């Protein structure tokens with residue numbers, strides 16, 4: 400008789416991390432190959448224009464994952480590439496290189512385009528509090544590795560050269576390996592969806608993809624190779640660079656959902672063809688961001704950039720939002736779910752964020768009481784941890800943080816008291832999750848900003864007190880009304896006046 404096994408209840412309560420693996424399509428216990436070291440590769444941007452808001456969401460999701468792995472004690476080597484060559488306009492190896500095209504339009508050198516948008520990308524990620532990766536390799540900096548990889552794939556018989564270009568032989572590969580293992584697509588289905596494209600006649604099969612493309616006479620970005628002057632195919636760089644920095648098998652590979660096919664499927668194929676083993680143990684894919692219920696699209700005008708949100712750019716953005724509010728908004732959804740951005744949702748999230756921020760400030764001022772209340776601080780802290788260990792479930796974590804906000808507010812209003820141990824657990828964990836895990840500010844800048852505001856407000860309240868003592872009601876009212884318009888409320892009491900940011 401089979402003994403029934405009920406692991407799932409324990410899963411949620413345990414210290415072990417479970418990750419939804421896109422490859423196996425199930426939540427799996429995370430077992431790194433070489434603990435405490437973890438290798439994580441995330442596909443970075445193609446630096447030919449401003450970083451898209453959907454991409455920002457993906458990078459914030461992996462920032463959360465990186466932070467949590469670090470908090471669990473893992474030493475993570477986080478590699479995120481910069482694609483600065485080889486990404487063509489469409490997935491069928493056709494069209495102009497995106498960077499060359501932009502260089503032509505902006506009348507700049509391709510490498511000026513690369514530098515300009517790499518700088519912008521770093522600026523955006525920094526503003527939205529993403530920790531930089533451990534290594535940020537570029538495709539153009541790894542041409543030797545890419546050419547070597549093509550040589551290996553050719554030598555194993557899974558690629559062929561035609562007229563100075565090299566293509567991956569998908570049909571041959573599928574005789575030995577499962578092409579479609581990640582995306583769940585099969586070759587017959589894929590073939591029925593292909594159409595004849597001009598310039599595809601070099602390929603033996605429409606599903607074959609370029610490892611190396613011959614550069615036409617006018618193509619600017621070109622390098623010498625054993626097959627003549629050309630440039631690498633887009634999928635190749637990630638295989639070459641992940642292997643170089645993380646080894647022939649590594650723990651985590653991530654990216655946006657849209658990269659699952661063909662990009663990641665092709666990465667797996669290249670890698671298996673060359674090294675005869677699967678490259679990655681856990682594949683993680685971040686889901687899409689929509690705007691006002693629809694796919695974001697520049698041509699339809701349904702499109703905002705990250706800095707449009709922080710600048711309050713009309714007509715789609717109603718007012719400026721702080722980058723931390725935007726980050727908080729994104730973390731309120733699980734990385735694997737779609738998220739719809741609307742001004743109503745962002746505004747509600749902004750208010751919630753300020754409530755949480757205020758509680759973080761307030762918890763520092765609470766003194767322990769003599770008696771313990773019925774709040775089980777340790778259980779609450781365990782619940783926070785379990786949420787993150789359950790596939791980095793930030794929305795559940797945030798719900799637990801708001802349970803703590805209620806406790807903090809009750810203590811502040813003297814309706815509840817916590818003993819020293821309860822208070823320490825509450826304070827330490829609120830700070831841990833707010834600052835380190837969710838990355839909703841760094842403690843230094845938060846305390847200095849808070850101190851600055853406190854100092855300015857104390858001065859204003861002193862001036863108002865002096866005005867009232869001299870019965871200068873005009874000045875006193877002006878201070879109160881102006882502050883009110885900034886959502887700062889003054890409360891006059893027996894022991895003097897206090898202030899509070901109104902949520």
Ligand SMILES: [Zn+2]
Nearest residue numbers: 442443637662
């Ligand atoms: Zn990639």
